[in-house]
Amino acid sequence: MIKILFSILLIFSSMLSANPINNAYSWISQEYKDFRTYPRVNKAQNLLKESKRKEAKKLLEKALEIDENNENAINLLLKICIQEKDNLCIQKYSKKAKGVGLGYFYKEKAEQEKDKNNYIEAINFSKKALNHQLKDDDAYFVKQILFESYLKLEKYTQADKLINRSDTTLYKIFQWSKVSDNIGETNYAYSLAKELPNKLEYIKWKIALLLKDKEYEEASKQIEILNKIEPSEENRKQLLYLYTLTGQNENIVKNYQKKLTKGCNQYALEFLLNYYKDNISKKRTLLEKNYPYKCLTKKKKIQFSLLLIESIKKTKPKKAKRIARKISKKITNQEELITLYQSSGQTSKLIQLYKDKITKGCDKYAIYFLLDYYKNNKKRQREVLEKAYPYNCLPIKKQASLSLELITLLEKKDLTKTKLILSNLNKDMIEIKNALYLSNLESTLGHYNKSIEYATAYLEKYPENREAMKNIGYSYFKLDKKNSAVHYLMQASKLNPNDHELLKNIGYLCIDLEQYDTASYYWNLYLNKQNDSNIQFELASIYYHKLNKPKEATKVLKKYEQSTKKYTREYYLLKAKLSHKTQECKETLNYYTKALKIQKSKQIRYEQIHLLQQCKKEKKALELMQKFVNDYPNTLQYQKELAYMYDKNKNYTKSVINFKEIKDKEPKNIDNYTALAYTHKKLGQQEKAIDVFKEAIDRSKNMHQEQRQNIKREITNASKVFHFYSVQSARLNSYKQGNNFSPVNSASYNGFGSMQLSYQPTFLPKNTTIYANIIHSHKKVKKSIQPSVGIRYKPLKDKEIYLSAEQLIKGGKESRSDTLLRASLGITGNPNSTTHENLYLESAYFTKSDSTILYGNYELGKVYKINPKMNITPYITTGATYNNDNALKTSVTKMDVGVGVSMDLLSDETEYEIGKYKNRLKLEARQKYAGNSKDKQALRLQWEFFY
Incomplete structure (x- = not known):
């Protein structure tokens, strides 16, 4: 009875705890959520198929607002985050992800850790990813990450387990070997390749791995196998190369020698000939024994025969000539004919052949041979060089060298050819030792920029060469770049201070540049070594006119007077100016008189008049100025000076006469009116002064405002006393x-x-x-x-x-x-x-x-x-x-x-x-x-x- 009651109580309590009302509500609530989220998730999947990630992401985030635990929405969102490499997004949804979505999260993490070389973490994430049902391609990709990480950590046993030999094929092993090689694990790749049978594709793969790993001896064994399956010239050459590389020459030599005992064999001949290339005796024996090389092509026969002739022409000349005559009928190639002629000593035929070649085009061997043959015959050398010009088949430096040689052989009058040859040369083509010669040549032809270019290149090699510096300096002078010219000429003068002509030229150049101190310095150096009256006078003139050093001018002029007695007009003028400096008016005027006796000059007469004024001889100055103006009536400036001289001497009447004439000749110059008006004022002719001032205003409507105001002020002041x-x-x-x-x-x-x-x-x-x-x-x-x-x-x-x-x-x-x-x-x-x-x-x-x-x-x-x-x-x-x-x-x-x-x-x-x-x-x-x-x-x- 008690048991029954206990059972009833248990059933009753379980019914109470089950709460069917709550369960029903939960079921209905979940169904309603699914009803709202399913269309969004389904539409998001369709959008992702169309690559519309942004729109899909919004729908999925909305679905999670309705049902935050919706697994499909979380997985899809995580997938989008992984594709966009959005770390914050991945971190947010990876915590909620379940099932396959979490697997893709681990796949992404594994790849990231592998790229960072964190192989242990990559292994952990790869294993976690493989615990989920990924797509086959994705699972294989994760497996490759795991495989690579094992190899990088040298965990070869674990890598072997991934291959799973109990459930694999030869092709898969072949693929895993390629994967291993791609990640730099060539040694492991070959260990996998060794499991593959001797099929063509697999053997070639083994050879490639062995060559990559520099295992040449093992590679030669694999090539032997390959050559048996697929014999070819390429395989044979590669095998011979590996034999040579691994020191297996004796074996191959024995092999080829046996073949030659059985008859002619091209490969054996070529290999042994190459093998004995440094052993003249064995090479000659090999060629003699196997002559006439029946197994070879016509071209090869000729080549080998020429080699034989070359090797026996000294020891067995008759045999060599006999072979030469025999093969000459078969040769059509010029190069082979040349070799034959050289071998058989047929020089005349060889020369004619080479001449024909350079007539048709550039041939370096023909050029070299002919130039060497005619080395003692300048005329023939010139003919060869002219025919072969411009030597395009030769190296650049050699082209330039032969071009220079041709220029030296050309006659001096043949400037057209010389200019043409020079136009095709530049400093990068020539040897530096020839640059100075070219600089001189270009300068004589007036090509100053090219001259500078060559001389500069020469200076880079020989920085103390004064001739190169002079070339640059004089060329710059011709180009009117005088600052650059004087710089280089000064440098040249430092290297050769006894070059008198250079000192003189630097002086002239400095005068052109108005560097008078420098000019005087160089001319003094020049005059210390040369007695040159012209330079002495010019130096004295510079001291006086440009440097304001009359004492130095006087000293140099005394040396000039000792050098010559033929005094020029310029000499007397300079003496006059020096006398004037010392206030010796009488002597100064005397020198001016002597200068004018030699040659009359407007400028000298003009200076003489002003000198008379300075010497307080106003009357004489005025007299000469009046004559001067009469002689040059069209120069208004002289008449203005005459008018002011009359004004200064208070001869206002004549001053007025001249100013009136000036005003009439130059009516647009307002200063002429004001000068005349002020002179009238000095004569006390106020009304006339006012009339002239008014005329100035009337004549010039565009007068400057300030000048107009000044004239109006003069009129006002003249009419207003107080x-x-x-x-x-x-x-x-x-x-x-x-x-x-x-x-x-x-x-x-x-x-x-x-x-x-x-x-x-x-x-x-x-x-x-x-x-x-x-x-x-x-x-x-x-x-x-x-x-x-x-x-x-x-x-x-x-x-x-x-x-x-x-x-x-x-x-x-x-x-x-x-x-x-x-x-x-x-x-x-x-x-x-x-x-x-x-x-x-x-x-x-x-x-x-x-x-x-x-x-x-x-x-x-x-x-x-x-x-x-x-x-x-x-x-x-x-x-x-x-x-x-x-x-x-x-x-x-x-x-x-x-x-x-x-x-x-x-x-x-x-x-x-x-x-x-x-x-x-x-x-x-x-x-x-x-x-x-x-x-x-x-x-x-x-x-x-x-x-």
Whole structure:
């Protein structure tokens, strides 16, 4: 009863644990997964057949999202990863793979490890791969990996087991032998090949392995077997070669000697003849015994007969000639005939045959023989060389050598042939010893590049050869490459300092290159050894004209005077110039007179006139210049110089006459008008000067703007006697320095005002102005009024440099009486440029109070033209001030930077005059950055008026 109850309980508990509801759910869930994944996996398989791996991979990854344990999807994915060699992908899916997919994973790993030479790992993975049902080809591939790994690790027993001889064929053993050889295991491959029977294919394979492994003796045995099965010339030759290689010659000799006792045998004859090639006696005996070689072809018979004749012609000459006559009827080949003629001593026939050969084409033996035969007959040698040219059948060097030999035999007048031969030669063809000869030859023919090429090649072999260097140097000179020429000629001169002509030529060449120091050096070397008056004079000329060494010129000229008494015009001119250097005017002019007596020259007359001027003989110079201009009326430059000479001598009337003629002859040159106008001014003819200035403007509409403005300024200044300038500068911020007030505008720290009236009288020197000035402070106008009068001078016409002396007159209570000396410099950029640039420097000294003011300021900005009469210019500025003009003589310094903006209002210009006035308004802020001045910031508003 208890057993029954226990059984019921067991059945009941098992029913509970089985849970049919859960089992049913699991089954339905798996079926649903399979229902969703199967179409994807199936489609992926079809895509893989079409090589669409990317699309297949996406479907399989989607299938694994539905069922992560789907074996088919995992295996296919792993296969794709292996094909794409995607290591991360392989690592991901190899952990999930089962069955054949895992097998392919191991196959891939085995191949990778084998390629890395990790043969132990390759063996392990190969074995694992073979545990799965791979395709036959894949399984065979894995088996090959395993086989190769065993061999590389010298595990031959395991490799033998893979072959499985109990279940294999001879052909499979043959294939495994080939596999072994392919992986470099030739020895093992032969051990397998030895198991194969003596069939044709297998024997050839054994021979190939033995030859590869250099087992020549064993290979010869296999070739003997092969030759029995398949006798051939090739097998016989290979066997003979192996016999020779393995030292089995005695056996083969005995074998062939036996064959010859039975009759003629071609192979035996050829082998034994080759075997006895260094034994003349045995070779001769062999040839005599087997004559007339019935078993040989006609060609072979002739060859062997010729060998026999050659070997017995000295010991048995009659027999040799008899054999020669007999075979000569059978010979049609020229080479064999040549051999026969040589052997039988038929020299005349041989010479004619060789001549016929070189007539038809190049034949090296014919050329060599004929040249040697005619070695003592130059005429015949030339005929042979001309017929055989260009010797194409000979080596390049020999072609060149014979070409040179032909050139030496050709007559000098036959330049056409010589040039043709030379054109076919180059430095790579010739022997270097002939390069210098060719360089000389090419140079004489004017082929300077080729001459350089040959000489350079010669120098590479013989670097100290001066003739080669000279050839290169002179050739470069002919090619007008004078720097290269002088380099090589100097090198040649170092090697042969006694080559006087070379020293002279280097000097001339250096003059062409304007290397006058070097030229003088080489000519001095030359003159130390040769007394050459021409070179002495040229050297003196170089010292004076080019090197500015009059003392050396004088020394050399003394040697010249000792060498010759036939003095030339050039000699007197050089003497004149040397005398002029020492301020000997009278002697200099005397030499010029002597030079002109020998030969009149425009240039010498011209130099003589200028020399007269330098010697302060203005009257004589002017007289000769007038004659000179009369003789050369068409050279306008000479008349200009004459006009300026009259101007310099203050003969303004004649100066005007000449400038008028110049203007009429050259009406487009504005300088002619200005020169004439200024001369009129010197005569006090202001109105005529203005008329000429106006004519200049009318004549040249395309005149440079700056030049036009200068002329208009001259017209304006000529018509305006007085100039007026006024400035008011207001200080917009407070001032901390004190109440001192300076009569120098730039040093006035407080606000100030100033007015100046200037006048340029005609009785004073040009560019000299007198002026009256009033300056005052804005704080105490009446007390600070400071009047003054002064004179100002501009020393340079085209530079804004002014020197002035000014007398301060006591005016207001705070003014003073003192003398102020002032110098200033202004540099302004192009007035027509859009860039504003201005530098102003000023120094002032008060003689009575012994005080100094120094000031400098620089502005840089951009000009904006609002309209023709208005400009606005923003700018940056920096300045520096030094001032000890105070009661305590304390030095006050200040360096500052700032920004500003200015506006210019211009009056209208006329056709001939510049604007009469200009208003300028400036707003400027400055900041001190160095100095002891208490004035740290300044804000100023300034108005200027120019008239």
